[in-house]
Amino acid sequence: MPDIVVFGSLNADLVLTVPSLPAAGQTVLGGRVQTHNGGKGANQAVAAARLAGAGQVRMVGRVGDDEYGRHLRADLAAAGVDVAAVLVDPTEPSGIALILADAAGQNMIAVSPGANGAVDDSDVARAAADLRAGDVVVCQLEVPLPAVRALSTATRAAGARLVCNAAPAAMLDADVLAALDVLVVNETEAQVVLGAVVAGPADAAAAACRAGCAVVVTLGAEGAVYADPDGRSGQCPAPIVDAVDTVGAGDAFVGALAVALAAGASLPDAVAAGVTAGSYAVTQVGARPAPPPAAAIA
Ligand code: ADP
Numbered sequence: 001m002p003d004i005v006v007f008g009s010l011n012a013d014l015v016l017t018v019p020s021l022p023a024a025g026q027t028v029l030g031g032r033v034q035t036h037n038g039g040k041g042a043n044q045a046v047a048a049a050r051l052a053g054a055g056q057v058r059m060v061g062r063v064g065d066d067e068y069g070r071h072l073r074a075d076l077a078a079a080g081v082d083v084a085a086v087l088v089d090p091t092e093p094s095g096i097a098l099i100l101a102d103a104a105g106q107n108m109i110a111v112s113p114g115a116n117g118a119v120d121d122s123d124v125a126r127a128a129a130d131l132r133a134g135d136v137v138v139c140q141l142e143v144p145l146p147a148v149r150a151l152s153t154a155t156r157a158a159g160a161r162l163v164c165n166a167a168p169a170a171m172l173d174a175d176v177l178a179a180l181d182v183l184v185v186n187e188t189e190a191q192v193v194l195g196a197v198v199a200g201p202a203d204a205a206a207a208a209c210r211a212g213c214a215v216v217v218t219l220g221a222e223g224a225v226y227a228d229p230d231g232r233s234g235q236c237p238a239p240i241v242d243a244v245d246t247v248g249a250g251d252a253f254v255g256a257l258a259v260a261l262a263a264g265a266s267l268p269d270a271v272a273a274g275v276t277a278g279s280y281a282v283t284q285v286g287a288r289p290a291p292p293p294a295a296a297i298a
Contacts, residue, residue: 002134002262004048005160007060007127007151008041009116009142010076010086011095012068013287021102030100035068037075038287039095039116040140040167040251046079047255047277048138050291052262054080060127061143062087062115064094069115085126089115095142105245111142119143124150133159136262138254140165145172152179161261165254166193178212182267184254184274186218201225201233208233214267218253218278220246226271234268236275243282248289252281256291 018030041061049057059081063069065088072094077083092115101107124147127137137155139148139162148164155162161181166172169185169192177183183193190198194207198217204227208215216226221243227233256277260270280292 001052001056002132002136002160003130004052004057004258004262005060005127005131005135005137006041006045006048006057006081006258007123007137007139007143007147008044009039009095009113009140010037010042010059010061010063010069010072011039011097011111011116011142012036012072013038013097013099015099015101017101017103019103021100021106021108035071036287037072038097039072040142040165042072042076043248043251043287044138044140044165044255044258045076045081046288047252047291048259049080051256051259051277055082056080056259056262058082058085058130060085060123062089062092062119062123064089064092064115066094068094068096085123087115087123087126089118092118113142116143119147121147121150123147124154127151128154128158131155131158131160135160136163136258137161138163138165138258140167140254141170142168145170149173149176152176155179163254163258163261165250167250169193174212180211180213182214182216182257182261183211184216184218184257186250187220190217198225201227201235205231205233216257216267216271216274218250218274220249223275223279224253224271226267228267234271236268236271238275238279241279241283245285246282248287249278249281251287252289252291253278
């Protein structure tokens with residue numbers, strides 16, 4: 001199977017549960033701070049490695065020379081992700097997400113990118129070093145956009161495929177969009193990245209033709225719609241499940257989609273694998289839910 005390379009962020013998520021979220025200027029007392037290993041890049045790498053098996057997924061990114069960074073790297077390695085290309089940045093601290101959550105499931109999040117914000121062309125060079133034709137490279141937008149642009153050029157030069165999960169949403173230049181193989185966004189990100197509401201296959205087809213790449217838009221409980229740049233489109237409904245926590249659903253979706261593409265699946269089949277993984281993820285609590293049994297996504 002071709003390799004999967006995840007290029008992106010690693011963050012320590014510091015989560016504090018409070019009775020109600022504070023207003024500006026207000027102080028509230030909460031429980032004990034819980035530290036989780038996170039970052040969209042690392043979450044997607046773990047999701048992919050749990051499905052593809054140890055040694056199939058390489059992570060490229062940066063952590064700080066601190067306790068958080070050591071935990072982030074060790075935890076990824078324990079999940080079967082190759083972390084040789086996760087650089088320990090000598091000057092920047094690890095990325096940290098400060099998360100306030102209330103009992104009703106609402107939250108407030110502020111992120112300090114730290115070492116993720118220092119990701120640049122040298123990281124792209126590490127990612128490109130061992131790339132082979134047919135490999136699947138996955139990125140998100142928690143690292144600087146110039147690095148994503150350079151990654152798209154390097155991926156193309158190697159004959160590999162690039163899946164970009166444009167989260168958090170940011171405007172991508174037209175040439176960067178056109179250099180992607182697959183863009184994955186949720187409904188709100190679609191409005192920023194594609195400049196359009198994508199609610200069904202026809203919308204996805206129009207967006208994919210404009211963007212010049214395949215487009216996949218996840219629609220929560222409605223599953224996902226997809227289209228290729230030639231306008232072939234479809235929708236994959238989600239199974240009805242008992243959703244308890246939607247955190248991590250998008251990352252589970254992207255990880256499973258990448259594994260399916262690397263294994264040679266068509267776009268519709270890879271989207272189906274993503275939907276199965278996303279819908280399984282919402283039945284579990286946490287940003288790194290267990291993947292669905294292999295039989296469920298075959
Ligand atoms: P994000 O979490 O990135 O906003 P979505 O909410 O669109 O992304 O969810 C991603 C995927 O997770 C969906 O395509 C779907 O497969 C699954 N999913 C999310 N919410 C539900 C739900 N309530 N019921 C079933 N599946 C869900």
